[in-house]
Amino acid sequence: MNYFSPEPKKRKEDFFDMEREWSALDRALKKGKMVIVTGLRRYGKTSLIMTYMNESRKKYVYLNCRLLPPVVSLNSFKALIEGELAKNSWGIRLLQNLKSAEVQLAGFGLKVDAKSEESVLRTLKALEGSVLVMDEAQALRMSSYRFDSLLAYIFDATDIKLIISGSEVGLLYRFLRLEDPEAPLYGRAYSEVRLNPLSKEKAKEFLLRGFEQEKITVNEKVIEDALEKLDGVIGWLAYFGYSLATGGLSVEKIYERASKLAVDELKKALKLYGSAERRYSEALRIVATLSSASWSEIKRGIEAKLGKITDSTLANILRNLTDAGFVKKDGNKYKVADPVLQHGILAYL
Ligand SMILES: Nc1ncnc2c1ncn2[C@@H]1O[C@H](COP(=O)(O)OP(=O)(O)O)[C@@H](O)[C@H]1O
Ligand SMILES: [Mg+2]
Numbered sequence: 001m002n003y004f005s006p007e008p009k010k011r012k013e014d015f016f017d018m019e020r021e022w023s024a025l026d027r028a029l030k031k032g033k034m035v036i037v038t039g040l041r042r043y044g045k046t047s048l049i050m051t052y053m054n055e056s057r058k059k060y061v062y063l064n065c066r067l068l069p070p071v072v073s074l075n076s077f078k079a080l081i082e083g084e085l086a087k088n089s090w091g092i093r094l095l096q097n098l099k100s101a102e103v104q105l106a107g108f109g110l111k112v113d114a115k116s117e118e119s120v121l122r123t124l125k126a127l128e129g130s131v132l133v134m135d136e137a138q139a140l141r142m143s144s145y146r147f148d149s150l151l152a153y154i155f156d157a158t159d160i161k162l163i164i165s166g167s168e169v170g171l172l173y174r175f176l177r178l179e180d181p182e183a184p185l186y187g188r189a190y191s192e193v194r195l196n197p198l199s200k201e202k203a204k205e206f207l208l209r210g211f212e213q214e215k216i217t218v219n220e221k222v223i224e225d226a227l228e229k230l231d232g233v234i235g236w237l238a239y240f241g242y243s244l245a246t247g248g249l250s251v252e253k254i255y256e257r258a259s260k261l262a263v264d265e266l267k268k269a270l271k272l273y274g275s276a277e278r279r280y281s282e283a284l285r286i287v288a289t290l291s292s293a294s295w296s297e298i299k300r301g302i303e304a305k306l307g308k309i310t311d312s313t314l315a316n317i318l319r320n321l322t323d324a325g326f327v328k329k330d331g332n333k334y335k336v337a338d339p340v341l342q343h344g345i346l347a348y349l
Pocket of ligand 2 (some may be wrong): 045135
């Protein structure tokens with residue numbers, strides 16, 4: 001038993017019970033072909049999916065789309081699937097069968113792209129009856145290849161079940177365009193399993209049981225302090241527990257490290273916006289400083305520092321920040337979605 005180990009959980013005994021989400025995933029997968037698992041970074045999506053899949057003993061392939069290059073080619077996607085398959089004996093056998101089929105087909109002089117598409121489709125055909133997990137699938141939107149069409153093909157033409165997950169929930173839905181009549185996935189039936197932070201009671205139980213496993217006693221005040229700062233995000237709670245158990249650092253120090261980690265991720269994501277990055281950073285600093293900021297407060301703040309900004313540009317910035325899960329809208333106000341990140345923005349951005 002080890003709740004605090006840092007990697008995504010794979011075994012039921014390391015997995016802190018998420019009854020509601022577990023049974024929602026179970027129902028959705030039994031009933032339908034496509035499940036979308038959403039929740040911000042560190043809410044426990046990957047752990048839920050992997051532990052569930054291992055427990056259910058179904059054949060599955062897990063793809064972490066974050067491992068793909070920033071602009072995704074079909075070939076890099078193919079390499080990711082094949083790399084995953086090569087990790088277990090079932091997958092290796094499957095790949096070997098594909099290879100012999102491929103040799104027979106060689107020499108037809110297909111175009112490069114058509115050839116790699118055919119090869120991906122062939123691999124998918126061989127996965128009939130299993131579950132394909134695409135984690136952080138919003139990464140697939142950055143491609144000249146239409147991965148949404150590929151998903152529609154899988155849905156329509158195979159009996160593969162799909163679990164699609166992502167931390168950047170708005171971007172994920174912008175990629176899938178399930179409600180857009182012009183889009184390939186339009187009208188396909190799906191269920192969403194949405195993860196949320198743990199309640200205060202559950203978060204406390206997680207920490208207490210985790211410390212019990214580590215056989216250390218931790219001062220009640222330290223625990224209360226952590227609960228206050230980490231706001232039920234299971235990934236931060238695990239990080240805190242792990243750091244305390246292994247390094248014996250102070251809560252303050254751990255909190256600083258976590259904030260720094262969150263800001264580093266943010267900075268990496270903001271690079272995407274090139275020269276507009278400064279405006280994104282400024283918007284975030286204003287939102288973090290005010291805790292809860294209105295449109296006009298953000299606009300005024302940016303203009304004071306960086307000069308005039310049009311409404312449509314600001315709308316675009318706030319939409320992108322919201323869709324990427326860094327900011328959330330609460331009524332008419334904008335807030336930083338994660339309290340650890342909020343602290344990080346104030347200290348390090
Ligand atoms: N149910 C759980 N029980 C124990 N630890 C968990 C659980 N869910 C997540 N964690 C831990 O929290 C961290 C983030 O989890 P992860 O599944 O990677 O989240 P996400 O995929 O949503 O970003 C990891 O360290 C993981 O071990
Ligand atoms: Mg994950």
